[in-house]
Amino acid sequence: MRPETPYVWPDQQGHFGPYGGSFVAETLMAALDDLRDAYHRLSADPEFQARLDHDLAHYVGRPSPIYHAERLSQQVGGAQILLKREDLNHTGAHKINNTVGQALLAKALGKPRVIAETGAGQHGVASATVAARLGLECVVYMGSTDIERQAPNVYRMKLLGAEVRPVESGSKTLKDALNEALRDWVTNVDDTFYIIGTVAGPHPYPLLVRDFNAVCGREARRQMLEEYGQLPDALVACVGGGSNAIGLFHPFIEDKAVQMVGVEAAGSGIDTGQHAASLCAGKVGVLHGNRTYLLDNRDGQITETHSVSAGLDYPGVGPEHAWLKDIGRARYESVTDAETMAAFHQLCRVEGIIPALESSHALAHAVKMAADMSPSQYILVNLSGRGDKDVNTVAALEGLAL
Amino acid sequence: MSSSAPINRIDQLFAARSGGDPALVCFLTAGDPGLDSTVPAMHSLVRGGASMLELGMPFSDPMADGPVIQAASERALARGADMAYVLRCVTEFRQEDQQTPVVLMGYLNPIERFGFERFCQEASTAGVDALLIVDLPPEECGCVTDHSAKLNMKQIFLVAPTTSAARLDAIAGAAGGFIYYVSLKGITGAANLDTTDVARRVAAIRERSELPVAVGFGVKTRADVLALAGVADAVVVGSALVQSMHDAGPDAATAVAERFARELTGQAGGNPEAAELSDVRSNAAEGAPS
Numbered sequence: 001m002r003p004e005t006p007y008v009w010p011d012q013q014g015h016f017g018p019y020g021g022s023f024v025a026e027t028l029m030a031a032l033d034d035l036r037d038a039y040h041r042l043s044a045d046p047e048f049q050a051r052l053d054h055d056l057a058h059y060v061g062r063p064s065p066i067y068h069a070e071r072l073s074q075q076v077g078g079a080q081i082l083l084k085r086e087d088l089n090h091t092g093a094h095k096i097n098n099t100v101g102q103a104l105l106a107k108a109l110g111k112p113r114v115i116a117e118t119g120a121g122q123h124g125v126a127s128a129t130v131a132a133r134l135g136l137e138c139v140v141y142m143g144s145t146d147i148e149r150q151a152p153n154v155y156r157m158k159l160l161g162a163e164v165r166p167v168e169s170g171s172k173t174l175k176d177a178l179n180e181a182l183r184d185w186v187t188n189v190d191d192t193f194y195i196i197g198t199v200a201g202p203h204p205y206p207l208l209v210r211d212f213n214a215v216c217g218r219e220a221r222r223q224m225l226e227e228y229g230q231l232p233d234a235l236v237a238c239v240g241g242g243s244n245a246i247g248l249f250h251p252f253i254e255d256k257a258v259q260m261v262g263v264e265a266a267g268s269g270i271d272t273g274q275h276a277a278s279l280c281a282g283k284v285g286v287l288h289g290n291r292t293y294l295l296d297n298r299d300g301q302i303t304e305t306h307s308v309s310a311g312l313d314y315p316g317v318g319p320e321h322a323w324l325k326d327i328g329r330a331r332y333e334s335v336t337d338a339e340t341m342a343a344f345h346q347l348c349r350v351e352g353i354i355p356a357l358e359s360s361h362a363l364a365h366a367v368k369m370a371a372d373m374s375p376s377q378y379i380l381v382n383l384s385g386r387g388d389k390d391v392n393t394v395a396a397l398e399g400l401a402l
Numbered sequence: 403m404s405s406s407a408p409i410n411r412i413d414q415l416f417a418a419r420s421g422g423d424p425a426l427v428c429f430l431t432a433g434d435p436g437l438d439s440t441v442p443a444m445h446s447l448v449r450g451g452a453s454m455l456e457l458g459m460p461f462s463d464p465m466a467d468g469p470v471i472q473a474a475s476e477r478a479l480a481r482g483a484d485m486a487y488v489l490r491c492v493t494e495f496r497q498e499d500q501q502t503p504v505v506l507m508g509y510l511n512p513i514e515r516f517g518f519e520r521f522c523q524e525a526s527t528a529g530v531d532a533l534l535i536v537d538l539p540p541e542e543c544g545c546v547t548d549h550s551a552k553l554n555m556k557q558i559f560l561v562a563p564t565t566s567a568a569r570l571d572a573i574a575g576a577a578g579g580f581i582y583y584v585s586l587k588g589i590t591g592a593a594n595l596d597t598t599d600v601a602r603r604v605a606a607i608r609e610r611s612e613l614p615v616a617v618g619f620g621v622k623t624r625a626d627v628l629a630l631a632g633v634a635d636a637v638v639v640g641s642a643l644v645q646s647m648h649d650a651g652p653d654a655a656t657a658v659a660e661r662f663a664r665e666l667t668g669q670a671g672g673n674p675e676a677a678e679l680s681d682v683r684s685n686a687a688e689g690a691p692s
Contacts, residue, residue: 013541023510023537025466026573027584030564169472170462179465186466189564285511286537287463299484300515301462 007253009323014203017326019319022202024289031189036204038109043211048104055100056215060090063219066227071350079373081366082232083383084220084248093356093385094216094244095126099195101212103130106193113137116195117181119146119174120311120358121153122385123197128162138162141180143173146310153389171304174314178288198241199318202289206318213247220380221251228378234259234369237382238361239332240312242321244384249330262321263365265307266334276305278317279325279332292319308337309357335364341397343367356385357393410554411503411531412579415453416614416635424630425453426667427616429507429640431474432457432491433483436652441494443647443659448502450663456638459488459508466536470641474648485516489528496529505558507534522549532556532579540576560584561607574611580636581607584619597629604633627666639666
């Protein structure tokens, strides 16, 4: 047997095996180098860490609890389903863990303006929130299709003082918002900090977004040992870009007995082509500054994706997930819109929790897994966000207008 | 290098030049404003005085390009301008023009999907002299240069106003053909040119590289070209030309391209008939305003 080597990715150039890296125009390289240096310096700075910890405790409301969904577990009749309640964070999702961290970086670098891209609007809200608190100008790029289906979040961003700029190019969704934010950054690089919302993009973003989100996994690991006297048998999280999943998974990577399962959006079904499952059905290529699995056509043109949840509607995925898939440390599954909606309604009715449609993908798969496991086993699901933002979408699916 | 490797037309171009105006490099998006207009437009740019052509390979997510070239890429893709089409354009162009260097410019993913080795071989066979892959920095370029170098196809790299001395050395080490200095921060097609700053930056590049230097991003007029005389070996014009050709529509694009090149090379009086014709057709053929 070959000796176990510790997991120390990414390398100096931001590679996770063959994935990741910095595939961007030269115009952005200096800004990325500055960010990488600043992050290395500040992540080792006790004062910066103390400030971050303080904000996570008093502004975000951490730690978030682990909740035992007993009635749901009984209904399923298998493993115990536990929920890591990231939906209870300020602004209602895991996204704030990252934006609090990146906003402190922006402040430390002396940048008065922040920009962000958003799909479902959760990252846009989380960015607008921290920008308001720190007195930073904030511009959020959002595909015009997403603006329509996430109207409540658009208004929340405006209330928080952010400018929401509609993106009309390409498929008018998250990928196009990311392109537009990169263009803004390259043009205004002197005074602007780009708060990327997921573990994609060029190095060092996949690294620093993971690190800021990993507070979730560190807490969960400690809570499991304290409250349950053991680690969970499996972790389950939804994967669009993959930030909530990597945040939960990363602190458990060396705990080899803990299964890690990422759940992608199968939309109308993988075989229909109407989905957003880059890891389950994509090929390796380069998009948005990193090499990873992505969805494209035979000519290498990025294809439009489909999911009932705007937050998973992304044709790429964080490069670390690509690597975890290849080395077999995590596995990636997908669930359809229909399965997702069933899980969404089940949690509402049985536990009194309205989950985000993104998180409902993780729930749907966890319910399937739990049924084949024993009642003495534990599945920890990242309940990454609350579903208030989705009530219009759900109502529309039922033929109702609110 | 094998004896069958062709002599590179970019090296020939710069070796033959001595002072005078910078060479004019014209960028056009393959497949815009029409699939049938690209090769005629390439020839007409050369007739108008262009010394080198950059042919844009359309990509769905051109993150370093401004609205003009983004829109051109979207239109070209909608017309079916795939990689095979781009390569056919070069093959067809070479049937009549064996001298003018052609650079393919684009993004990595369509090349990766086509296959790095296959792409380099077919591009070289078609008559491509260099590749400029916007999102492929020198640190990552081996996947392409391992194949392109054997075929004597050059790899063009951008240098930005923000590029550090250390990065400049790395770029100079990997680059061939010429160094492409982007004179502005930002995306293609933005704002205006500050020639004093450009002169200073180009001098810094020349301290670290023997290669000719082309300046692009912000070059729009004959005055911009003249301002770069004695500073740059070549100037690249892109968005302004792409917009003019789009405004003219596919039938008139060829004439407009020639007039555009003539204006930038100071031969504006060259073909007034073609220019007038293009105005008429532009008004008739234009659909939605861009």
